[in-house]
Amino acid sequence: MTPKNSLNFSGGPGALPESVLRLAQESIIEVPEIGLSVLGISHRSDWFSAVITELETNIRTLLGLPENYHVLLLQGGATQQFSMVPMTLLHRKTSPAEYIHSGYWSGKVLPEARREGPIRVIWSGEANGFRRLPEDDELLFSPDAPYIHYISNETVEGVQFDRVLGRDDVPRVCDMSSDFLSKPCEAERFSLIYAHAQKNIGPAGVTVVLIRDELLNDVPADLPGFLDYRSHSHAHSNFNTPPVFAIYVVLLVTRWLINEIGGVEKMAQINRNKAELLYRLLDSSNGFYRGRAESQDRSMMNVAFNLATPELENKFLTRAADAGFSGLSGHRAIGGIRASIYNAVTLSAVEELAGFMDNFQRLHTK
Numbered sequence: 001m002t003p004k005n006s007l008n009f010s011g012g013p014g015a016l017p018e019s020v021l022r023l024a025q026e027s028i029i030e031v032p033e034i035g036l037s038v039l040g041i042s043h044r045s046d047w048f049s050a051v052i053t054e055l056e057t058n059i060r061t062l063l064g065l066p067e068n069y070h071v072l073l074l075q076g077g078a079t080q081q082f083s084m085v086p087m088t089l090l091h092r093k094t095s096p097a098e099y100i101h102s103g104y105w106s107g108k109v110l111p112e113a114r115r116e117g118p119i120r121v122i123w124s125g126e127a128n129g130f131r132r133l134p135e136d137d138e139l140l141f142s143p144d145a146p147y148i149h150y151i152s153n154e155t156v157e158g159v160q161f162d163r164v165l166g167r168d169d170v171p172r173v174c175d176m177s178s179d180f181l182s183k184p185c186e187a188e189r190f191s192l193i194y195a196h197a198q199k200n201i202g203p204a205g206v207t208v209v210l211i212r213d214e215l216l217n218d219v220p221a222d223l224p225g226f227l228d229y230r231s232h233s234h235a236h237s238n239f240n241t242p243p244v245f246a247i248y249v250v251l252l253v254t255r256w257l258i259n260e261i262g263g264v265e266k267m268a269q270i271n272r273n274k275a276e277l278l279y280r281l282l283d284s285s286n287g288f289y290r291g292r293a294e295s296q297d298r299s300m301m302n303v304a305f306n307l308a309t310p311e312l313e314n315k316f317l318t319r320a321a322d323a324g325f326s327g328l329s330g331h332r333a334i335g336g337i338r339a340s341i342y343n344a345v346t347l348s349a350v351e352e353l354a355g356f357m358d359n360f361q362r363l364h365t366k
């Protein structure tokens with residue numbers, strides 16, 4: 001059978017709501033309010049200025065973001081932020097910035113940060129295969145650190161922090177790429193949050209950065225313009241040609257979150273129900289499905305698990321594809337199975353997956 005888009009459990013780029021896809025489709029031919037294709041509208045047009053303004057307002061509304069934050073729409077993905085953050089905040093610092101190494105993606109951050117200045121890894125889950133996250137008493141934060149950096153949801157291993165880390169007197173920086181706008185996040189407790197769009201809030205090409213105003217007071221003077229947050233702030237995210245289409249689709253997703261879902265609290269409730277359904281199934285499978293993450297640290301966005309053997313996992317993936325499911329193979333770094341249940345994956349799609357898994361288990365246990 002060919003894949004069904006409603007059964008797309010891809011880790012990223014992830015699924016988008018069907019109503020958003022229909023509006024995006026229409027906009028490629030003609031954006032209703034202006035009669036032009038979104039792919040051929042000037043980024044200097046009044047229409048696009050209004051798109052940026054509305055998107056910024058929607059993000060502020062959804063997160064209750066105070067006025068002293070800039071909302072920036074950048075390019076270069078989360079990976080660009082791995083460098084831009086230390087280029088901005090580690091400049092001429094002698095005490096190290098503190099990093100938490102909780103999975104594949106926070107491992108990718110470290111070499112980029114080390115290039116820019118001193119860092120200290122205050123906790124690593126590498127020895128236990130990133131199956132769990134640190135408890136508070138394992139984390140000794142220094143008051144002298146220029147900032148602390150962590151990833152709220154490790155997309156590959158499926159572990160997610162359910163609390164804010166760090167000290168209130170040290171700037172917190174967080175990569176929220178795979179759980180941004182999936183739940184309330186206490187944004188005002190962070191100095192800088194970044195999240196690319198392509199996991200949970202849109203197509204690839206745009207990265208949202210929320211940055212507290214005072215962080216821009218002491219930016220190195222010699223940064224390339226494109227790598228200086230101030231350039232983007234002064235230009236209202238229109239410093240050079242931005243990804244107009246990607247930004248427009250993220251706007252449509254925020255309208256969907258506000259008008260159809262009813263905000264991030266409501267979204268979180270739906271996401272919790274989806275995740276609980278799958279984790280209950282793993283837990284009651286008598287070891288047929290083996291969840292990767294320890295239960296207290298499980299992600300509400302990425303449900304990673306194994307079966308008894310790689311052969312059985314391959315069979316699972318083949319049968320799942322036959323049934324119309326897609327995106328279920330684990331990240332190439334660790335294999336196994338991963339069901340990513342981002343905002344746009346509906347509860348009924350998750351129920352279908354659970355039904356399939358139940359059935360697969362019954363056919364493969366004696």
Ligand SMILES: *Cc1c(COP(=O)(O)O)cnc(C)c1O
Nearest residue numbers: 077078079105151155177178196
């Ligand atoms: C996917 C992912 C990245 C990589 O993002 P790019 O936009 O491809 O650079 C970084 N961080 C997290 C948490 C991710 O899930």
